[in-house]
Amino acid sequence: MTSPGQFTYGFVPGWTILLVIACVAFALFAARVYRLYRYLRLGVSESRFGDNPERIRRFFAYVLGQRRMFRDPRAGPMHAVIFWGFIVITIGTVELLGRGFFGHFDIPLISGQAWFLLSVDLFEAAVILAIAYAFYRRLVSKPRRLMFSGQALVILSLILGLMVTALLAGGFRLAYDPAQSTHWAPITDAIGHALRGVGLTGGTADVLFQVFWWAHVCILFSFLVFIPYSKHLHIVTAPFNVYFSSIQPRGALAPIDFEATEDFGVGKVEDLSWKHLLDTYTCTECGRCDSVCPATQTGKELRPRSIILNLQHHLIEEAGPHDLAGSNGGDGAAHGAESVHPLLGGVISEQALWDCTTCRACMEECPVFIEHVPKIVDMRRSLVMMQSRFPPELNDMFRGLELAGNPWQYTNETRANWTQDLNIPVFEDRVPEDVEYLFWVGCYGSFDTRNKKVTVALATVLQRAGVTFGILGPREKCCGDPARRAGNEFLYQMLAAENVETLKGAGVRKIVTACAHCFNNLKNEMPQVGGRFEVVHHTELIAQLVESGKLQLDQAVEKTVTYHDPCYLGRYNGVYDPPRYVLEHVEGLNIVEMAKSRDKSFCCGAGGARGFMEEPAGQRVNEARVAQAEETHAETLAVSCPFCMNMFQDGIQGRGVADRLAGEDVAEIAEIASRPHDADRDSAERGRTASIP
Ligand code: SF4
Ligand code: SF4
Numbered sequence: 001m002t003s004p005g006q007f008t009y010g011f012v013p014g015w016t017i018l019l020v021i022a023c024v025a026f027a028l029f030a031a032r033v034y035r036l037y038r039y040l041r042l043g044v045s046e047s048r049f050g051d052n053p054e055r056i057r058r059f060f061a062y063v064l065g066q067r068r069m070f071r072d073p074r075a076g077p078m079h080a081v082i083f084w085g086f087i088v089i090t091i092g093t094v095e096l097l098g099r100g101f102f103g104h105f106d107i108p109l110i111s112g113q114a115w116f117l118l119s120v121d122l123f124e125a126a127v128i129l130a131i132a133y134a135f136y137r138r139l140v141s142k143p144r145r146l147m148f149s150g151q152a153l154v155i156l157s158l159i160l161g162l163m164v165t166a167l168l169a170g171g172f173r174l175a176y177d178p179a180q181s182t183h184w185a186p187i188t189d190a191i192g193h194a195l196r197g198v199g200l201t202g203g204t205a206d207v208l209f210q211v212f213w214w215a216h217v218c219i220l221f222s223f224l225v226f227i228p229y230s231k232h233l234h235i236v237t238a239p240f241n242v243y244f245s246s247i248q249p250r251g252a253l254a255p256i257d258f259e260a261t262e263d264f265g266v267g268k269v270e271d272l273s274w275k276h277l278l279d280t281y282t283c284t285e286c287g288r289c290d291s292v293c294p295a296t297q298t299g300k301e302l303r304p305r306s307i308i309l310n311l312q313h314h315l316i317e318e319a320g321p322h323d324l325a326g327s328n329g330g331d332g333a334a335h336g337a338e339s340v341h342p343l344l345g346g347v348i349s350e351q352a353l354w355d356c357t358t359c360r361a362c363m364e365e366c367p368v369f370i371e372h373v374p375k376i377v378d379m380r381r382s383l384v385m386m387q388s389r390f391p392p393e394l395n396d397m398f399r400g401l402e403l404a405g406n407p408w409q410y411t412n413e414t415r416a417n418w419t420q421d422l423n424i425p426v427f428e429d430r431v432p433e434d435v436e437y438l439f440w441v442g443c444y445g446s447f448d449t450r451n452k453k454v455t456v457a458l459a460t461v462l463q464r465a466g467v468t469f470g471i472l473g474p475r476e477k478c479c480g481d482p483a484r485r486a487g488n489e490f491l492y493q494m495l496a497a498e499n500v501e502t503l504k505g506a507g508v509r510k511i512v513t514a515c516a517h518c519f520n521n522l523k524n525e526m527p528q529v530g531g532r533f534e535v536v537h538h539t540e541l542i543a544q545l546v547e548s549g550k551l552q553l554d555q556a557v558e559k560t561v562t563y564h565d566p567c568y569l570g571r572y573n574g575v576y577d578p579p580r581y582v583l584e585h586v587e588g589l590n591i592v593e594m595a596k597s598r599d600k601s602f603c604c605g606a607g608g609a610r611g612f613m614e615e616p617a618g619q620r621v622n623e624a625r626v627a628q629a630e631e632t633h634a635e636t637l638a639v640s641c642p643f644c645m646n647m648f649q650d651g652i653q654g655r656g657v658a659d660r661l662a663g664e665d666v667a668e669i670a671e672i673a674s675r676p677h678d679a680d681r682d683s684a685e686r687g688r689t690a691s692i693p
Pocket of ligand 1: 303304
């Protein structure tokens with residue numbers, strides 16, 4: 001049957017009407033996209049090229065495969081059906097427009113193929129069902145993470161309109177000309193059959209075919225124009241955003257080159273790189289980030305989605321027009337940007353920035369790979385280093401790191417006091433050749449009373465397994481993680497440089513540490529300042545020792561344990577299995593998982609220097625996590641990071657559940673389980689505790 005584009009309406013050929021509609025739509029689309037592109041160019045340059053195989057893998061897995069979407073078992077399949085349907089139907093649209101313009105038009109290897117006819121037909125129906133479910137979610141079930149959005153309803157209506165008009169146009173085409181029917185388009189065929197059944201045939205069917213064909217075309221081009229003006233801009237930007245997502249180690253923040261700039265951090269939106277600005281265009285407003293953010297979920301001001309959307313609105317509505325007007329020799333007011341609000345403390349609340357624990361849950365969840373944490377830390381950098389505006393509690397931490405090499409201003413000479421009677425070498429010069437590991441103890445493990453017990457337990461386990469190791473003692477300084485995450489990059493780089501010099505000077509090759517933050521820093525961030533070492537987390541090393549038979553965990557420990565994944569071990573470094581492996585090999589231990597575990601783990605509340613700040617608003621994050629542990633009825637909340645241990649000690653006290661729940665490090669459990677059989681457990685336990693200074 002002839003395409004309506006080939007009909008003549010009055011004296012006007014259909015294809016000229018089609019051409020006018022298409023030209024107007026493409027012009028509006030291109031004008032908006034070009035403007036957004038110019039705003040993007042206001043950002044600072046950043047190289048996001050290289051390692052193309054990994055980028056291509058991500059494109060296939062996360063764009064075409066929609067892998068992240070399936071983290072939400074309900075909305076994921078719905079979105080994937082709409083997305084895949086869109087791809088198939090877009091090919092059908094090319095064919096439709098081609099025939100509208102030229103009459104005969106086939107896409108080689110696709111047009112007329114049975115698989116293609118069937119795919120288009122089934123996807124049109126599947127997308128209608130998915131859209132119906134989307135309406136149900138937005139208007140009836142209303143999940144908390146979804147904001148009410150008129151724009152979203154318009155978009156859903158347009159997509160629904162596209163599918164319905166496509167099916168009806170096809171149905172009326174078959175009602176007019178049954179000879180074209182094919183069982184490879186069963187739904188369209190059934191519609192055509194039904195229309196014939198109610199007498200819609202001949203001229204009526206022909207007219208209605210044309211009506212729905214043109215309606216389809218009009219909706220299609222309206223949709224095209226609407227995309228760059230709406231949150232559905234992500235249809236265009238998401239593939240690029242995923243492709244150009246960071247391939248640096250997840251735990252490494254970008255360093256500042258203090259020689260090359262005098263403007264540190266992000267104090268205005270144009271200080272963000274083009275990729276970070278592209279992030280803001282790509283937000284789908286899905287709210288997945290808010291739904292997993294420990295700050296949002298405990299009633300703090302921070303909403304990661306709002307951070308991204310506020311940056312986007314500020315760029316598009318204020319800073320972008322203002323800057324372009326300025327570069328054209330005009331002024332911002334002439335372009336509707338009478339005043340540009342300050343970014344920090346104006347567009348973005350400072351409190352929201354300080355609420356962040358840098359736990360990375362938002363980034364893990366975001367389906368379009370938006371990078372929240374680097375933006376938040378970059379804005380903190382501007383607040384701290386350019387404006388000296390930060391929570392006053394951080395002053396003590398900064399001063400401690402600067403003057404004493406630890407956050408609490410303890411004299412660093414006492415770092416090795418925990419080793420009393422343990423016969424642990426303190427390296428004053430180089431690490432001897434016959435010593436395999438440097439045990440990087442960390443500040444909590446060296447000074448904090450509770451965490452010193454973990455340090456002793458780990459040292460005991462290593463000694464039992466015959467691992468040769470020693471420590472730096474007073475020569476070890478804080479790795480600088482709290483300073484860096486708090487935005488004090490200058491202080492961080494100072495500490496990192498000192499530590500690298502010490503480690504290199506000592507000839508260190510292998511490092512084991514029981515702190516997830518030190519582990520992340522030594523492994524992922526030290527290479528930025530020239531320190532490349534083989535770094536293992538203590539749970540990884542203990543797991544290796546158990547696996548190789550060097551450590552037996554055959555003393556029964558009869559209790560129920562739930563394991564908490566520290567953000568900087570799990571989400572940042574993918575270490576989920578070794579701690580579980582150790583626990584699973586402890587005789588008698590019953591392990592239960594919390595509802596939020598592994599990459600969905602809920603932060604303890606200490607990361608991002610939050611452990612050194614007050615937390616006056618909302619529920620305490622550590623107590624929220626302890627409550628999740630309580631739900632498992634475990635007696636022990638197992639941890640593998642001193643920051644978590646510290647937070648959970650407080651959280652357990654705060655919730656008044658110390659009589660039924662206790663925090664214990666995996667190393668402590670391994671120490672108890674690996675005690676020699678002939679030793680009296682109680683006296684060994686007393687002796688171990690008594691040896692802690
Ligand atoms: S890193 Fe964690 S605390 Fe910060 S915004 Fe993301 S989810 Fe929230
Ligand atoms: S930042 Fe990502 S997860 Fe958050 S609302 Fe936007 S698209 Fe969704």
